[in-house]
Amino acid sequence: MGPAVARAMELLVALGEVFEAERLIPIEGAHISGVSYKNLGDAGLELLEDLAELGARARVRATLNPAGMDLDLWREMGIPQDFAERQLRVVRAFDRMGVEATCTCTPYLVGHVPRRGSQVAWAESSAVAFSNSVLGARTNRESGPSALASSIAGRAPLYGYRLEENRRPMAVVEVEAELRSRLDYSALGYHIGRTLGSSVPYIRGLPRAGFDELKSLAAACATSGGIALFHVEGITPEADGFGEGDLRGLERISVEEGDLEEAASRLSGDLEDPVFCLGCPHCSLEEIREAAMLLRGRRLRRRLWVFTSRGVYGEAERRGYIDAILEAGGRVFRDTCMVVAPLREMGWREMATDSCKAAHYASSMGLGTRLISLREMVEEASH
Amino acid sequence: MRIRGRRIVGGYAEGVALVTSEPISFYGGVDPETGLVVERGHQLEGESVRGRALIFPRGKGSTVGSYIIYRMRKLGTAPAAIINQETEAIIATGCVLAGIPLIDRLEADPLRALKTGDYIRVYGDEGLIEVTVK
Numbered sequence: 001m002g003p004a005v006a007r008a009m010e011l012l013v014a015l016g017e018v019f020e021a022e023r024l025i026p027i028e029g030a031h032i033s034g035v036s037y038k039n040l041g042d043a044g045l046e047l048l049e050d051l052a053e054l055g056a057r058a059r060v061r062a063t064l065n066p067a068g069m070d071l072d073l074w075r076e077m078g079i080p081q082d083f084a085e086r087q088l089r090v091v092r093a094f095d096r097m098g099v100e101a102t103c104t105c106t107p108y109l110v111g112h113v114p115r116r117g118s119q120v121a122w123a124e125s126s127a128v129a130f131s132n133s134v135l136g137a138r139t140n141r142e143s144g145p146s147a148l149a150s151s152i153a154g155r156a157p158l159y160g161y162r163l164e165e166n167r168r169p170m171a172v173v174e175v176e177a178e179l180r181s182r183l184d185y186s187a188l189g190y191h192i193g194r195t196l197g198s199s200v201p202y203i204r205g206l207p208r209a210g211f212d213e214l215k216s217l218a219a220a221c222a223t224s225g226g227i228a229l230f231h232v233e234g235i236t237p238e239a240d241g242f243g244e245g246d247l248r249g250l251e252r253i254s255v256e257e258g259d260l261e262e263a264a265s266r267l268s269g270d271l272e273d274p275v276f277c278l279g280c281p282h283c284s285l286e287e288i289r290e291a292a293m294l295l296r297g298r299r300l301r302r303r304l305w306v307f308t309s310r311g312v313y314g315e316a317e318r319r320g321y322i323d324a325i326l327e328a329g330g331r332v333f334r335d336t337c338m339v340v341a342p343l344r345e346m347g348w349r350e351m352a353t354d355s356c357k358a359a360h361y362a363s364s365m366g367l368g369t370r371l372i373s374l375r376e377m378v379e380e381a382s383h
Numbered sequence: 384m385r386i387r388g389r390r391i392v393g394g395y396a397e398g399v400a401l402v403t404s405e406p407i408s409f410y411g412g413v414d415p416e417t418g419l420v421v422e423r424g425h426q427l428e429g430e431s432v433r434g435r436a437l438i439f440p441r442g443k444g445s446t447v448g449s450y451i452i453y454r455m456r457k458l459g460t461a462p463a464a465i466i467n468q469e470t471e472a473i474i475a476t477g478c479v480l481a482g483i484p485l486i487d488r489l490e491a492d493p494l495r496a497l498k499t500g501d502y503i504r505v506y507g508d509e510g511l512i513e514v515t516v517k
Contacts, residue, residue: 011479014391018475039447043415043454047480143446145476 004056008149015146016157025158029061029114030151031107031131032099033123034144036068036340037087044144045086048093051148058098062151063107065124065144066282066307066340067091070333071103077333078346099151102309103335106215106282108135110311116237119162121150125226126219126281126357132229134214136237138162141228161229167238169231171196172247174254175205181373182216182287183354184260185209189217190356191263193225195253202247204233212284219281220356264371267359271368274350276381277338278374279307280358285315287374291330292321294378300329302381307337328382343367352377386496388489390510391470392478398463400501400514401435403427404494408444409451409477418460436503436512437462438493442474452477464505466493466512486510 001009012024034040040048068087069079079087091101102110105124108131114120116136122128123142131137140160142150150156160166173192179185192201201221209217209232221227231239278291283306291306306325308316313334316322322332338351339361350368353359354377359369372380403426407413412422418433442448452474455461465478467487478485484507489496497503500517 007479010392011476014475014479014485015472017389017391018470018472034446034450039445040450041447041454043450044447046457047450047453143449143472143476145446145449145480146472 002055004051004054005153007054008056008152011145011149012153012155012157016159019157019159021157021159023158024155025119025162026154027060027121027150027156028118029112029120030058030147031063031065031112031120031122031124031127032094032144032147032151033065035065035090035094035103036336037083037090038068038340038342040090045090048090052093052096056097056152058151059154060151061112062099063102063112064094064099065103066105066336067103068341069336071335073333077341079342080345083342083345102311104282104309104311105337106284106309109282109284110309119156121147121156123147125222126215128228129218129222129230130215132161133218133231133236134211141226167229168200169202169242169247169250170200171202171251171253173201173203174252175203176254177257177260179206181354181375182213183264183371183373185213186216186220186354186356187260187263187371188255189220190224191255191259193221193223193227194263196225196227198226198228201227201230202233202239202242203230206232207234209235212287215281215284216355223357223360263356267356267363268370269368271350271352271370273302274352274368274370275348276302276304276377277307277351277353277358278305278377280337280339280353280355282337283308283312285312288312288316288321289319291374291378292324294375295328295330296324298328298378298382300381301383304330304377304381305338306330306332308332308334310334338362384514384516386489386491386512386514388466388486388510388512390507391475391487392483392485393507394482394484395506396436396464396484397502397504398434398436400438400497400499400503401427401430401432402438402494402497402499404440406441406443407439408442409448410445412444413451415451415455415458415460418455432462433460435462436464436466436505438466438497440468440494441471444473446473448473449476449480452483453480456481456483464503464507466497466505468493486512
């Protein structure tokens with residue numbers, strides 16, 4: 001065992017001890033957070049460079065969460081030079097360790113799609129909730145270091161959501177409200193997380209939730225409540241396995257339209273000149289298509305920034321969606337997002353977005369925020 | 384006095400106890416350059432954790448705290464050992480990365496049994512501490 005694998009094993013054993021895991025088990029893949037230099041600082045950068053130097057190498061497929069900037073277009077984002085240099089060193093250190101520099105919070109949209117039932121070690125709370133709930137893979141809410149250690153050792157401690165018995169519903173959510181936009185799904189997730197904390201909700205009344213809606217829901221409920229797994233009746237793969245008997249006696253909440261408005265209003269103030277932002281989690285091809293269709297032929301008067309992964313960007317470019325957004329005066333950036341970019345250093349004071357997660361973190365960074373659906377956003381930003 | 388606990392990170396270290404009943408966030412709560420606790424209103428505000436046997440209930444705050452513990456070790460400002468009531472992933476991860484002995488779940492509540500100024504020898508591998516009362 002090389003020194004890097006020994007360090008990784010030591011970390012996994014210690015965490016196994018903390019969480020009372022019975023043993024370590026093999027994993028099939030990892031998704032690693034803690035990439036933005038804004039969060040890592042010099043402490044994290046040093047650790048990553050030390051590990052790469054020590055010979056650490058991922059032995060299972062490993063992808064990377066967003067960085068603090070578009071790795072090519074950082075100057076256009078207003079990123080300081082010093083930040084950019086250190087951010088590039090972070091990505092290089094991961095690259096040396098054999099981690100794919102996907103720089104996205106939606107690895108499942110760029111080909112890293114774990115099988116149902118497979119054990120993986122994912123960090124990034126929104127991707128954890130999506131992977132567990134929508135893909136039916138099994139992971140705990142890993143941290144950057146624990147996911148990296150798992151990728152190096154190819155193992156993870158067996159506890160929590162890796163075990164069948166901990167994946168059962170713990171509460172029932174009846175959605176009475178009619179959901180009209182992805183913002184509504186985000187507000188629903190935010191409300192569920194705030195109300196239930198780190199529970200396993202079984203959600204009823206979402207017969208039309210698609211991938212993008214579930215992506216917004218997952219991100220929001222993981223932000224406000226630390227939810228790592230939810231089931232949606234008739235939609236998510238494990239929901240079928242639970243009948244009335246499993247749901248009897250569980251805590252029940254019902255969600256009305258007023259609850260969604262209330263969740264959104266917590267993160268909405270009066271703003272003067274916000275940057276309008278899409279892409280938390282990173283936009284799918286369909287979301288970029290929608291934005292491009294709405295923007296076609298318009299002239300934006302305010303800043304509208306779209307964030308996505310390189311994989312999706314490439315396809316969107318080929319189909320002409322990127323040009324449509326740029327021609328209207330919008331911007332599209334890869335590798336980063338409005339949660340992990342150093343917004344204050346970039347001079348931002350206000351943000352309007354359709355993501356409760358993004359608004360939540362922007363607000364904790366001291367920015368004024370407002371929630372607004374894509375349609376309203378395009379309308380407002382062009383007047 | 385010897386007290387047994389649960390070994391999380393092994394190794395031997397010794398130092399003067401610094402005890403607080405408040406959780407600690409290493410990210411934002413402790414200055415890695417100096418080792419001083421800087422969280423406003425914290426019981427330990429202004430105290431240095433450098434070289435101490437640091438005793439607190441558990442970690443709190445951002446997971447970036449793990450990296451801060453590692454950085455402090457490299458800068459020489461880290462605590463010598465950590466004793467928690469019940470530890471959690473941020474502190475455990477930081478201690479493994481930094482090679483700082485970490486023990487929790489002592490037979491006796493460390494916040495009552497240990498006092499700031501006591502001299503503590505931490506035998507991480509055995510999950511054991513030896514206390515010389517000030």
